[in-house]
Amino acid sequence: MSQDPNKPKANTMWGGRFSSSPSALMEAINASIDFDKRLASQDIQGSLAHSNMLAQQGIIASSDRDAIHEGLQRVMAEIEGGGFAFSKALEDIHMNVESRLREIVGDPAARLHTARSRNDQVAVDVRLWVRDAHDRTDEQLTRLIKALLDKAEPHAATVMPGFTHLQSAQPVTFGHHLLAYVEMFGRDRGRIRDSRRRLNESPLGAGALAGTSFPVDRHMTAKALGFDGPTRNSLDSVSDRDSLIEFVSAASICAVHLSRLAEEIIIWMSAPFGFVRLPDRWTTGSSMMPQKRNPDAAELVRGKTGRIFGSLMALLTMMKGLPLTYSKDMQEDKEQLFDAADTIEIVLAAMTGMIQDLEPVPARMAAVAGAGFSTATDLADWLVRSLDIPFRDAHHITGRIVSEAETRGCGLEDLPLDAMQAVEPRIHAGILEVLGVENSVRSRVSFGGTAPSQVVQQIAWWRERV
Numbered sequence: 001m002s003q004d005p006n007k008p009k010a011n012t013m014w015g016g017r018f019s020s021s022p023s024a025l026m027e028a029i030n031a032s033i034d035f036d037k038r039l040a041s042q043d044i045q046g047s048l049a050h051s052n053m054l055a056q057q058g059i060i061a062s063s064d065r066d067a068i069h070e071g072l073q074r075v076m077a078e079i080e081g082g083g084f085a086f087s088k089a090l091e092d093i094h095m096n097v098e099s100r101l102r103e104i105v106g107d108p109a110a111r112l113h114t115a116r117s118r119n120d121q122v123a124v125d126v127r128l129w130v131r132d133a134h135d136r137t138d139e140q141l142t143r144l145i146k147a148l149l150d151k152a153e154p155h156a157a158t159v160m161p162g163f164t165h166l167q168s169a170q171p172v173t174f175g176h177h178l179l180a181y182v183e184m185f186g187r188d189r190g191r192i193r194d195s196r197r198r199l200n201e202s203p204l205g206a207g208a209l210a211g212t213s214f215p216v217d218r219h220m221t222a223k224a225l226g227f228d229g230p231t232r233n234s235l236d237s238v239s240d241r242d243s244l245i246e247f248v249s250a251a252s253i254c255a256v257h258l259s260r261l262a263e264e265i266i267i268w269m270s271a272p273f274g275f276v277r278l279p280d281r282w283t284t285g286s287s288m289m290p291q292k293r294n295p296d297a298a299e300l301v302r303g304k305t306g307r308i309f310g311s312l313m314a315l316l317t318m319m320k321g322l323p324l325t326y327s328k329d330m331q332e333d334k335e336q337l338f339d340a341a342d343t344i345e346i347v348l349a350a351m352t353g354m355i356q357d358l359e360p361v362p363a364r365m366a367a368v369a370g371a372g373f374s375t376a377t378d379l380a381d382w383l384v385r386s387l388d389i390p391f392r393d394a395h396h397i398t399g400r401i402v403s404e405a406e407t408r409g410c411g412l413e414d415l416p417l418d419a420m421q422a423v424e425p426r427i428h429a430g431i432l433e434v435l436g437v438e439n440s441v442r443s444r445v446s447f448g449g450t451a452p453s454q455v456v457q458q459i460a461w462w463r464e465r466v
């Protein structure tokens, strides 16, 4: 039977896959259980602490508390065992857990939510979750720093070209180059620790927004959950999401550092550089070009940076227009937090693995360390030191010597002494000692400089801190 083309179709306003009733649509936009089920263990921890406190304060009977505890333990076991039936109609993890608890223990379950709102409940759950994420990231950063130190140590004196503008600038050591990243990841770890200290206050007991008239003991629940104490303002407690933003912000800065290191590995691995090799387990081949070994893992570390930045932008934008206190907008925080935390976790792990397996090729690095007249500064410095020529003039003389070497198509160390003397007659054979790359790096003994002796000291300084 053909339909009457003039008859209006149902739900023409929504159409598409939302050709369903308003209540089904409301459920689809409103339910968070698909993602906030990751808060299950934190939610149950919070409820255990809360019900303990309610009983201690005489707000519920201790028999109710015991029933609630037994029930919550069973709910947790069901969730861990994969046997829990999550329901979209029950919206979120808080109501899913509570509703199952009621099925298991009956009436005592109905007393659990006394002096509590989902607003302080979700705030405490998410803080517990992000606190763990801080601790995991801290540990991973420490592991990465150790891997870099282990790789830097045997290469404290391995010479490589140092770049500015990606042009050969001055020779440096490979160990020193890796230690630059140790500094970056050390600061990342500092940011994570700093943020963890700030977030460690408990919002539980703030109620919906205004606090509660029940004689709760917020210090007790704070302590039970490992917080330093309770938050001081109930309005702020239910509407603050700084701890997530700080975590994702620190993760973003860390991702920048990981991405830069990934980029260097990609460049170093390319045939024209050939500074490092990565074993096959970190690379893939090409389906067409048999000779290819692609640094996919490093490229993905670089590529995934965008996801973390995206989460940070989403969180900042979500919060910026919200009046006090809680608004449902905030439910959007979780997917961003989870994705950023998952992403920083996998890129930190992959980078640590790559650094452990990285095989530097010192001969290749040494072969090009002197390219681009990279010891010209050493030559100029020698003129200043040995002939007392002012640096500006020494710079000029060196420029003319470099251009002479360029004309002859040779490096500075291969230029005959008389060719240099033609530019500046006072130059003598002593200059030959500073023109090699090894001499160059050995001379950079200023604090934090690239000299192997400095690199060894920097490694020792970091060893004490990891």
Ligand code: ARG
Pocket (backbone or CB within 6 Å): 032, 036, 092, 118, 119, 122, 326, 328, 330, 331
């Ligand atoms: N699922 C909610 C969220 O993640 C929990 C808080 C709901 N509060 C409320 N008043 N509706 O934000």
